[in-house]
Amino acid sequence: MRVAAGSGAVVFAVFVAVVATLPAQRGAAPSSATASADVTSRVVTAAQKVLSTLDDAGRAKVQFPLDSDQRTRWSNLPTGAFTRQGLRLGDLTPAQRTAAMALLETAFSAAGYRKVTEIMRADDAFRDSRSGPRGGPPPGGGAARGGRGPVAFGADEYYLAFVGAPSTTARWILQFGGHHLAINMTFTGARATLAPSHTGAQPATFTIEGRTIRPLGQESDRAFALMASLNPEQQKQAILPFSVSDLVLGPGQDGRTIQPEGLRASALSASQQTTLMEIVREWAGIAHDGFATPRLEEIRTNLPQTYFAWSGPTTPGSAAYFRIQGPTLVIEYAPQRDVDHIHTIYRDPTNDYGSAFARK
Amino acid sequence: MTTVRPLRANNAVLFALSTAIALAASTTASAHRLDEYLQAARIDLQTDRVTVDLDLTPGAALAESIVATIDRDHDGVTSRDELNAYVSGIVSQLEIALDGQRLEPQLMSSTFPAQEALGRGEGTIRLQVRAAHRPLTSGRHQLFFSNHHFARQSVYLANALVPGSTRLSVDEQRRTVDQRELTIDYSAGAALAGVSSNGILAGLVAAILIVRYTRRNAVRP
Numbered sequence: 001m002r003v004a005a006g007s008g009a010v011v012f013a014v015f016v017a018v019v020a021t022l023p024a025q026r027g028a029a030p031s032s033a034t035a036s037a038d039v040t041s042r043v044v045t046a047a048q049k050v051l052s053t054l055d056d057a058g059r060a061k062v063q064f065p066l067d068s069d070q071r072t073r074w075s076n077l078p079t080g081a082f083t084r085q086g087l088r089l090g091d092l093t094p095a096q097r098t099a100a101m102a103l104l105e106t107a108f109s110a111a112g113y114r115k116v117t118e119i120m121r122a123d124d125a126f127r128d129s130r131s132g133p134r135g136g137p138p139p140g141g142g143a144a145r146g147g148r149g150p151v152a153f154g155a156d157e158y159y160l161a162f163v164g165a166p167s168t169t170a171r172w173i174l175q176f177g178g179h180h181l182a183i184n185m186t187f188t189g190a191r192a193t194l195a196p197s198h199t200g201a202q203p204a205t206f207t208i209e210g211r212t213i214r215p216l217g218q219e220s221d222r223a224f225a226l227m228a229s230l231n232p233e234q235q236k237q238a239i240l241p242f243s244v245s246d247l248v249l250g251p252g253q254d255g256r257t258i259q260p261e262g263l264r265a266s267a268l269s270a271s272q273q274t275t276l277m278e279i280v281r282e283w284a285g286i287a288h289d290g291f292a293t294p295r296l297e298e299i300r301t302n303l304p305q306t307y308f309a310w311s312g313p314t315t316p317g318s319a320a321y322f323r324i325q326g327p328t329l330v331i332e333y334a335p336q337r338d339v340d341h342i343h344t345i346y347r348d349p350t351n352d353y354g355s356a357f358a359r360k
Numbered sequence: 361m362t363t364v365r366p367l368r369a370n371n372a373v374l375f376a377l378s379t380a381i382a383l384a385a386s387t388t389a390s391a392h393r394l395d396e397y398l399q400a401a402r403i404d405l406q407t408d409r410v411t412v413d414l415d416l417t418p419g420a421a422l423a424e425s426i427v428a429t430i431d432r433d434h435d436g437v438t439s440r441d442e443l444n445a446y447v448s449g450i451v452s453q454l455e456i457a458l459d460g461q462r463l464e465p466q467l468m469s470s471t472f473p474a475q476e477a478l479g480r481g482e483g484t485i486r487l488q489v490r491a492a493h494r495p496l497t498s499g500r501h502q503l504f505f506s507n508h509h510f511a512r513q514s515v516y517l518a519n520a521l522v523p524g525s526t527r528l529s530v531d532e533q534r535r536t537v538d539q540r541e542l543t544i545d546y547s548a549g550a551a552l553a554g555v556s557s558n559g560i561l562a563g564l565v566a567a568i569l570i571v572r573y574t575r576r577n578a579v580r581p
Binding site: 077081082151241242243244245246248252253256257258259261337 | 396398400402415476477480482484515516517519520521522530533535536537538539
């Protein structure tokens with residue numbers, strides 16, 4: 001973009017005026033803000049219930065200062081390959097674990113809670129496929145804790161942490177993660193964001209008592225449906241003519257924004273835009289509806305500046321990468337060579353860890 | 361002038377790699393990369409330089425080969441000099457050119473993962489490389505980036521970051537199918553240094569007047 005020096009003052013004046021007259025775009029509208037504040041209040045109560053089940057040592061384990069490195073310490077990797085801190089689910093008493101899971105159930109939507117617990121069950125299935133059901137550590141290895149020794153898988157290897165004290169007004173982060181899962185949910189009063197968060201699964205499809213579980217199945221199915229709905233010209237713009245073998249903005253890539261590519265959402269029909277928003281909901285909708293609704297509205301407002309990009313085959317069920325990127329959104333879905341091992345990332349380049357909340 | 365931070369080899373300086381990798385391979389059936397070397401480049405365009413952050417993650421099955429490459433004297437341990445030499449070798453295999461003129465990449469920093477993570481295919485070697493150039497003139501420019509390191513078994517990611525400077529804008533990115541080569545077409549606008557403080561003041565006054573006018577009209581029935 002070129003700006004002539006002489007026109008700088010005019011451009012600046014118009015910019016300031018436009019910004020000053022815009023309604024607040026981020027966060028809930030007044031009516032829904034009350035509902036969101038109520039959700040925050042319930043989440044804080046649930047967090048305090050977790051704390052009440054712990055002794056001093058447990059509280060020291062789960063609680064971190066807001067400005068600590070813990071805020072950005074998360075990974076897709078399993079225990080043993082990455083050192084997590086916080087409360088390890090496998091170390092909790094039944095009452096403590098129930099309180100921890102109740103906290104997640106309060107903070108997340110029903111679909112979000114199901115997705116998170118299915119990712120954990122996928123890790124159980126992965127562990128069992130390696131060593132037999134409930135088979136303990138992998139051959140040749142001992143128990144792994146906190147990133148030392150052999151890797152360990154399964155639902156016990158997920159960690160809960162509070163970065164900042166749970167509060168109905170001040171900023172704090174609810175962290176929950178393990179292999180293929182890193183939820184970083186930042187609260188500031190009535191507002192909350194999940195960015196950045198990582199989901200993944202291996203196996204991506206498994207069965208429990210005859211029921212087929214696909215933790216990230218909707219993401220894939222809806223994306224293939226959107227691709228199938230595109231006409232040849234739209235597909236040409238959406239499909240990147242090169243292979244994308246992994247996440248570009250995965251763990252460790254905080255603060256970076258890549259140049260968007262692909263098909264602009266403004267070139268989609270209303271029906272296609274609805275499908276695109278349904279894909280986005282699979283990530284944004286992990287949060288409780290009280291937070292997801294304003295977030296989805298924000299993303300919808302930005303659709304004219306949002307891009308959808310695809311790399312790989314378009315036949316449903318294939319291993320294909322896709323990315324959705326807008327002014328306040330980055331979603332990537334990246335099969336790791338095959339469809340049974342998926343990594344995804346969800347970011348908001350303007351509000352990771354609630355940075356925009358902090359500026360208000 | 362740029363400064364070069366010393367290499368942070370940390371745990372990797374003196375590790376018994378062969379033993380560690382053999383152990384790691386025997387105790388884990390890694391859920392992650394096996395026979396591919398993932399090399400991800402993120403390119404930050406600036407008005408007088410290009411910065412490339414390069415993350416290299418060798419798969420578990422390649423770790424032994426990578427370590428053998430690093431451990432030049434084959435004594436089973438890697439010294440700081442060997443790590444430096446390996447990193448320098450990577451940098452020498454990068455090609456960065458601006459408007460057809462080859463630039464000289466300089467290593468700014470590097471970090472190595474723990475040996476267990478490397479052996480499992482879950483450790484990432486991180487490099488930051490910088491190539492300085494003359495201040496960009498207004499108009500269109502083209503940056504070419506190519507990575508020839510360990511080409512036979514590598515997979516690549518190469519992306520331009522959104523430029524931090526408002527003077528710069530990326531117009532198009534073109535890649536080879538494997539992303540080993542990336543060409544970025546971008547534009548540089550005129551420097552804003554010519555906008556005087558009087559101009560900014562005038563802009564602010566105008567903005568206030570516009571806002572007041574807008575609000576006054578908004579409350580009228």
